Amino acid sequence: MNDYVLGVDIGGTNAVYGLVEIDGTLLYEASVRTVDYPNPQDLIDTIKQDIYNQFDFHGLVGIGIGAPNGNFYTGSIEFAPNLIWKGRIPLAKMFSESFNCPAVLTNDANAAAMGEALYGNAKDLKNFVTITLGTGLGSGIFVDGEIVYGHDGFAGEFGHIRVVNHGRSCGCGRQGCLETYVSSSGVVRSIKELESINKRTSQLLRIENPSARDVFDFANQGDLFAAEIVDFTAKTLGNALADFACFSSPKAYILFGGIAQNGEKFPVEVKKYMEEAILHIYKNKIEIRISTLHDKNAAVLGAASLVWKELELQNG
Amino acid sequence: MNDYVLGVDIGGTNAVYGLVEIDGTLLYEASVRTVDYPNPQDLIDTIKQDIYNQFDFHGLVGIGIGAPNGNFYTGSIEFAPNLIWKGRIPLAKMFSESFNCPAVLTNDANAAAMGEALYGNAKDLKNFVTITLGTGLGSGIFVDGEIVYGHDGFAGEFGHIRVVNHGRSCGCGRQGCLETYVSSSGVVRSIKELESINKRTSQLLRIENPSARDVFDFANQGDLFAAEIVDFTAKTLGNALADFACFSSPKAYILFGGIAQNGEKFPVEVKKYMEEAILHIYKNKIEIRISTLHDKNAAVLGAASLVWKELELQNG
Numbered sequence: 001m002n003d004y005v006l007g008v009d010i011g012g013t014n015a016v017y018g019l020v021e022i023d024g025t026l027l028y029e030a031s032v033r034t035v036d037y038p039n040p041q042d043l044i045d046t047i048k049q050d051i052y053n054q055f056d057f058h059g060l061v062g063i064g065i066g067a068p069n070g071n072f073y074t075g076s077i078e079f080a081p082n083l084i085w086k087g088r089i090p091l092a093k094m095f096s097e098s099f100n101c102p103a104v105l106t107n108d109a110n111a112a113a114m115g116e117a118l119y120g121n122a123k124d125l126k127n128f129v130t131i132t133l134g135t136g137l138g139s140g141i142f143v144d145g146e147i148v149y150g151h152d153g154f155a156g157e158f159g160h161i162r163v164v165n166h167g168r169s170c171g172c173g174r175q176g177c178l179e180t181y182v183s184s185s186g187v188v189r190s191i192k193e194l195e196s197i198n199k200r201t202s203q204l205l206r207i208e209n210p211s212a213r214d215v216f217d218f219a220n221q222g223d224l225f226a227a228e229i230v231d232f233t234a235k236t237l238g239n240a241l242a243d244f245a246c247f248s249s250p251k252a253y254i255l256f257g258g259i260a261q262n263g264e265k266f267p268v269e270v271k272k273y274m275e276e277a278i279l280h281i282y283k284n285k286i287e288i289r290i291s292t293l294h295d296k297n298a299a300v301l302g303a304a305s306l307v308w309k310e311l312e313l314q315n316g
Numbered sequence: 317m318n319d320y321v322l323g324v325d326i327g328g329t330n331a332v333y334g335l336v337e338i339d340g341t342l343l344y345e346a347s348v349r350t351v352d353y354p355n356p357q358d359l360i361d362t363i364k365q366d367i368y369n370q371f372d373f374h375g376l377v378g379i380g381i382g383a384p385n386g387n388f389y390t391g392s393i394e395f396a397p398n399l400i401w402k403g404r405i406p407l408a409k410m411f412s413e414s415f416n417c418p419a420v421l422t423n424d425a426n427a428a429a430m431g432e433a434l435y436g437n438a439k440d441l442k443n444f445v446t447i448t449l450g451t452g453l454g455s456g457i458f459v460d461g462e463i464v465y466g467h468d469g470f471a472g473e474f475g476h477i478r479v480v481n482h483g484r485s486c487g488c489g490r491q492g493c494l495e496t497y498v499s500s501s502g503v504v505r506s507i508k509e510l511e512s513i514n515k516r517t518s519q520l521l522r523i524e525n526p527s528a529r530d531v532f533d534f535a536n537q538g539d540l541f542a543a544e545i546v547d548f549t550a551k552t553l554g555n556a557l558a559d560f561a562c563f564s565s566p567k568a569y570i571l572f573g574g575i576a577q578n579g580e581k582f583p584v585e586v587k588k589y590m591e592e593a594i595l596h597i598y599k600n601k602i603e604i605r606i607s608t609l610h611d612k613n614a615a616v617l618g619a620a621s622l623v624w625k626e627l628e629l630q631n632g
Contacts, residue, residue: 069597125467126467127466127467141563143464143466143471144462144464144465146460148459148460148563148564149460149565150443150459150564150565150566151441151442151443151565151566151567151601152565152598152601154565154598155459155562155563155564155565156562156563156565157562157565157595157597158562158563160559160562160595161559161562162559164481165480165481172595172596173596174593174595243476243477243478244563246471246472246473246474246476246477247457247464247472247474247477247560247563247564248457248464248471248563249465249466249467249468249469249470249471249472249473250466250467251467251468277490279473279476279488280395280488280489281385281394281395281470281473282468
């Protein structure tokens, strides 16, 4: 058996983990419910026990972890609003001590970007940005082949760039953040907050607690109000991506997550609105791609790849 | 005499050039009027003749050029709206052939950022952004000690990130771009476009063609409307810098140019508004600094430093 690393993707609800070889082969994958572990050490112990039941640890060369508000520089999760673990959690250190091997941590969006770069739809790119559309909107920025961490490890928070003056209230305490419009929760808010003459007749008002998926499904079935929400979401994202080009001038944006993977129409619409709004020097240069890792776990692969990269650096 | 490089800062009105040693010592500096040279080759010949009259060329190891819309990758100025030279001008190649030595080109804001990094107020920083406030608003982004060029050489156009929905018309054909508010021309527009009960009594309406400098001067003298314009400008910039932190999480923004250097109050106001508007994870982390190169020519020094950097890379 070849060497492998443990990749862990910590989410608000579930933690997915897998054993990954250097070429991205997933030897094993499983998940546990994060919310069942108020003490993070218990979650680590459960993962360890599960793997130990099936594999020896001789081949384990390191652990890569992606987590919300995970900081690459400190190895800690820092004040993640969507986790049950509050404050600062030195997760890299805890994993490292439990498994007795090196561990690195980064935020989940960066881990997904890393997965995309190594095994997904950005293998040919050195300058790109991943946009992860989940409950919120995450982003991972690659510049010249490297993830942008910023001076403190917190770069790449595109979800909290304000795109509407005095817009929707955000969980961060501010108003008009992109993720209050473009995310699964943002799409659901649009059902209530958008006005339209087609609203009264929409199926969305006839079901209980419609989800973002319902919006996209009804839109595909010809529901006019649902289609307007999808269009509004694509337009808001396209406009934002047009402006974000002014930062790193990426070759592509790679969309990932539920909303992005609802058929081929959405990315086409995003691209259309982006091109309409973009500064002339960037026109017709930037691709909108869809992640090819949506079946696989991009963040597990990406978190794992962090380790391979660190080992490569250490070995020159 | 030590080795030196020729640094050239091409502006819409003037082109400033200087001979610079590796430690930033300026051996000689002069300028010509860009607008007097419809043919760029004539401008190159004039610079060459001027230098040749006073120096031999034995010590000249290269030429670094900063110019609006200058592209590091292609070595060309590409469609610069503020220059009399239209279309694509392969300026690096033209300088290189005229002087028979290597030449590199980048945009003027990147050149200024490079100058700041090597000789100015960013010597201690690896992650920072320079904001150049002239007729427009330019920016140069450093991530982990390197300038961000993007896939095509056009990264760092913060002046064209739209900050007001359906805002002021911009020369780029779009609306609400930051530089229509925060630049010397933006400040002048604010005289006409802002409304205030103090407007009627303001000195600004009593002089012909008031400049941005007049606005700042009158504000310092207690003119209430002028003070409101300064406040509005600081607030707009502070708000924008708060959001831009979400890209690269810089350790500092370094303000450069006329508006920024109108006393100590403006950067303090910018910082105040930035802190009020910034995402919690960035709070009280980012400094607002003022360039220390405003007397010197940051872009000449920066353009020159490009050459030293290239030579260093070539020599390993």
